C-alpha cells in the first residue's frame with residue numbers, strides 16, 4: 273500500500289477569489305468540521321468554510337493521502353474599526369484596495385516523513401516536494417495490468433519538506449504576521465488535517481516562539497508607549513464541544 277506524507281499549511285488570498293490551494297482535496301466531514309465552519313464564520317473567514325473540490329485524483333487514494341496531510345491556515349484581517357476610521361480620507365480606489373485586502377490567507381504544506389510503521393510495512397513515499405508544488409505519485413494499472421504512475425500536482429503558497437526544521441516552519445508561517453498585529457490587524461493560524469498527519473508536530477513550537485516575538489515587540493519603545501495588552505486564551509475543540517484549558521476544561 274502506498275502512503276503519502278505531508279502537513280499542509282494554507283494561506284489564502286481573499287482578493288484572488290480562488291485562493292492558493294489549487295487541487296486541494298476534501299477534508300473529512302464530521303462534527304469537528306461543523307465546529308470549524310462555525311469558527312470560520314465567527315472570524316469572518318466564512319469563504320473558507322466551503323468544501324474544497326478535488327480534481328483528478330483517485331478517490332480511493334484520498335483516505336491515505338489525507339491521513340498524512342493537514343492544513344495550517346494563516347489569516348490576517350484588518351480590523352473593521354480601523355478601516356472605517358480611516359476610510360473617510362481615502363478616495364474610492366483606495367477604499368476598494370483596502371476592502372480587497374481585508375482578509376489574506378495563505379496555505380502552506382508541511383510534509384512529514386514516513387513513520388516507523390509505514391517503513392516496516394515497506395510502504396512507498398508517494399509525495400515529492402519541489403518549491404511550492406507538492407506532487408502525489410499515484411500508482412495505477414493499465415487494462416493489460418502494466419503498472420504506471422500518474423502524477424497529481426498541488427500548488428500552495430509554500431510547501432515544506434520533511435527536512436525542514438521547526439524554526440524554518442515558524443519563520444515561513446507565523447513570524448511574518450507578528451509585526452502586522454501591531455498595526456491593528458487580526459492574525460489567525462491553525463492546522464487542519466486527519467489524525468497522525470503532523471498537526472501537533474508542526475504547531476506545537478509555534479505559540480512559544482510567537483509569544484517571544486510578541487513580547488520583544490511590546491518592549492520596543494514605539495509600541496511600549498501605546499500601552500498594548502497581551503491576553504492569552506487556550507481552548508480545545510473536541511467532539512463538537514469547546515473546552516477552556518485554562519479553566520479546568522469548563
Ligand SMILES: Nc1ncnc2c1ncn2[C@@H]1O[C@H](COP(=O)(O)OP(=O)(O)OP(=O)(O)O)[C@@H](O)[C@H]1O
Nearest residue numbers: 342383384385434466467468469470471472473474
Ligand atoms: N515533520 C515531521 N517530522 C518528523 N516527525 C513528524 C513530523 N510530523 C509529524 N511527525 C510525527 O508523526 C506522528 C504524528 O504526528 P502528530 O501527532 O503531530 O499528528 P496530529 O495530526 O497532531 O495527530 P492527531 O490529530 O491524532 O493529534 C508523531 O509521532 C510525530 O512526531
